[in-house]
Amino acid sequence: MGDCLGGPYEGETVSSGDKIIIQRYFDKMEKPDFASPFKKYTDDTAMMKSVAQFLTDKPDPDYNYLSKLFVDEFFKEPRRGYGQGIPAKEQFNGSGSYGNGGAMRIAPVALYYHNDYNNMLNVARHVTKVTHNHPLGVNGALLQCIAVHQALLMDPKNSINPKEFCNELIKKIKIIEEESEEEDHHFITAYQEKLNRIPFLLNSKYDDELEDEILYSLGNGIEAYESVPTAIFCFLKAQGDIPRIETSNILRRTLQYAITLGGDTDTIACMAGAITGAFLGEDQINKQLLSHCEKADDIVVLADALYKKALKS
Template sequence: MQQPNLLSKFRGSVLGGLVGDCCGEPYEGQVLTDGDKAILRRSLNQLEGPYFKAPAKKYTDDSAMTRSVIRCLIEHKDINTKELATSFVKEHAAEPNRGYGGAVVEVFRKLLKNKFTDIVGPAQEQFLGRGSYGNGAAMRVSPIGLFCYNKPEKLVELVKKSAEITHSHSLGINGAVLQAAAVNICVQKDPKTFFHDEFLSELIPKMQELEKESEVPGIKASGPNFTQQLKEVKTLLDSPNPLSEDEVLNALGHDVTAIYSVPTAIFIFLRAQGPIEGIQSENPFRRTLEYAISLGGDTDTIASMACSLTGALHGDSLIPENLLKHCEAHGEFIELANKLYESSI
């Protein structure tokens, strides 16, 4: 396996996110039985095999909003919050049946009502003023990790600007930073010398520093933070015994909250760099995709985030060409990845 060039890594991450979204969507919210997993395996094998004409696998709000982020970065070489918010609202208005959650639709309604004069206010009003701690900001943020490959000092600033349009809770924002930072590290790594210990040893201190900054003096958080979840990821990966899916899900979760999905996606990505019992593939991308979906839960978003990481590490050469062809708008996303790369350098 050769070290992929930078353009290949950009394409791998963008297209990996699209494939994970499109292939994960039909299984969202499910608990997959052994029979379901066998059907999933046959379906992925068929999609990877000789190309056949079939209706394209549709992308969800994950990819729709990711596309808006990419376009904003290409046009402005920055996150222009008003332009990005406008793009989100226009995308939803044009195609509202992409799986948008009710909370974000309410944010869009308020942005239209105030004519984009207050970009962050509607998000701050969510959930009795606490803000959303869902994974909606994290699911669309991988392009920022790519864009900042040579300017990592800008990453947190750009992620926060992109997140605050819909998420004001620290867990929602920090989850987005975690996903972007993970992509940013992957872009810079050689897959031939990649080890999860080294990866986590870079990522954990970044989150420790970030979470220390967002602590409220005198108030102790009621649940785990991302640093603790990443340490749990390391514990699971270092386990000498085979891990059951229940052990993984009990430790990390797989729901729509950022704290119980972003670390899960990172674990899946790291676990899939080696063989996984029951997944008969030597391709790390295929292992990532199948394993992410097989765990159930918020499959489209978790698979999208995990596959974006694998794509950022290995490049687009590992994404089966015929599988990609079955995904809606794949040609457009290839062009966007190319333009994002050009804008970034």
């Protein structure tokens, strides 16, 4: 939903006038009889579908099969707004990509391996490295995976303590960042640092300056470190009311808020929505909004197949 609804705004700077338009855009789509062409999904969903398929189709992870699914999907529909498409290790003079393309598609891994944390991390790492080999790209995908996993295991009847949620993430990502230090001989604390800023941003009095502060401290870009912490922030921020976002549905609030931050809207809304969805569960998905998303029915079929396979194994 985040990908489809955020797609039309990708790369935009959102003004206060646009925010009113986005509020109306969501209001209209929630109306029972509102008819409009589907909001098209982009590379985020195209690749996430392949990840879900890879987990569902074979008894054990087969990364050659995953690569084939990515390639087939790309050649079937190359115009879905993909980033650059070259083999993982050769990208960017051999440093590998730190784009958010690894993080945007990782949610199914967190859902599937929800009761096997170490295996989840291992599979998430390999799934990411098919295309994203830079430590910031890999660790960003792992952070998104951990956030979905952590949200899934919480009880939505209890409200979230944002500071505890962040501290828990920091504890986990610190171990991962320290490991990647050995691997790459330079110290990386990018994600710990960004996560540390989130509780302060959540505590600030809300005004338009806060938004500038969010963009400055967390970012809204196409790079993993400029978008994964922002998605986590959107998830936490949307647990309470947000000025000028009128809705009582937390998932809608998450998506709408992520989109109003501008920049990589499809991907940040996709990632924030994945965390919120894992936390709240299917009941809280606004079916009317979902019905405007291209191929939503097919995604539900794929999700059910993934769930069945997870139960079996």
